[in-house]
Amino acid sequence: MDEQHGAPQENSLSTDSRVPLTPVVPAKPNGPLYSVFIGPEGLRAGWRFAIYLSAFFAILFLISWATRPLLHLHPHEKPPVWVMLLGEFESLVAAVLPALALAKYERRPFGAYGLPLRGAFGSQFWVGALWGICAITILMLLLRGLGVFYFGGLALHGIRILKFAAFWAVLFLVVGLLEEFVARGYSLFTLARGMGFWPAALLLSAAFGAIHLSNPGEAWVGALAAAFIGLFFCLTLLRTGTLWFAVGMHASWDWGESFLYSVPDSGQVAPGHLLSSSFHGSRWLTGGSVGPEGSVFVFVVIAAMWVLFDFIYAPHHDDHAPGSREKNPGCDLRN
Helix, strand or coil: CCCCCCCCCCCCCCCCCCCCCCCCCCCCCCCHHHHHHEECCEECHHHHHHHHHHHHHHHHHHHHHHHHHHHCCCCCCCCCHHHHHHHHHHHHHHHHHHHHHHHHHHCCCHHHHCCCHHHCCCHHHHHHHHHHHHHHHHHHHHHHHCCCEECCCECCCCHHHHHHHHHHHHHHHHHHHHHHHHHHCHHHHHHHHHHCHHHHHHHHHHHHHHHHHHCCCCCHHHHHHHHHHHHHHHHHHHHHCCCHHHHHHHHHHHHHHHHHCCCCECCECCCCCCECCEECCCHHHHCHHHCHHHCCHHHHHHHHHHHHHHHHCCCCCCCCCCCCCCCCCCCCCCC
16 A cells, blocks of 8 residues: 555644634623613613612611511600611611622722721811811801891700710711712712713702702702702712711711701701700791701802812822822722
């Protein structure tokens, strides 16, 4: 037999073949319905926001359903003040739990949503608290100078002053954490990634103001003021990189309004307030039953705070600007 014909032929399917094998990659769904739900970063921001809100209300309902029978509250009696604190704490838990779950899904640290533990109750918080108490003091002194507000005498004495001062400080701290995280924490972080920071801030601040219309005796002036202060808090988040300034300011403003100056806060007078203060004058000046947040002069204070804060925390066009990822790695809101 000829030696050439006897040589074995090379198998065309050998692994030594020079033709590269192309891996089979499953095609990604790209229909119109798919794009409604899924974007470049996975589930679109609007749907994540909707999931967060739905989970928040569902968890809050379950917690309330489980705890209310244990409190033995009488339906025709006013509940004790500690029940208010319990309710705010339950709401805070309901706000944090779904954010923790979504942080795991999104593979982000919880601090990315504005409340990094590293800065908890640090300098930003206390500076914000100082701003809050100064702002409400300026507003009340302005109303006093106009002759429409009177401090009155002491309504509390002795140890009761310290007792209620501490109680309201704790309660309004929880309120500040709750409202800032729900309105400007996970919600703002998520919507900002879908529509930009300021459009999301405007949307959430408008909703924040509209919610205040459900308060007793609330009017459009108070709701508009709440929306504007919400925008200011968004600015503090953008410039400082966290919500701790806003939490401190929110808590101290409410504490000064409700306990220290003993005036209505969004239409509600806190029991155990320090003074027997009173208003005498037109509703547009005093805020009426809504409190000083319903006075037109609250806009003067908000505008002054905005200008002063913008000057002190001026943005810098470098990597070390306040609110940048390098300074606050937990929260990056830049687009």
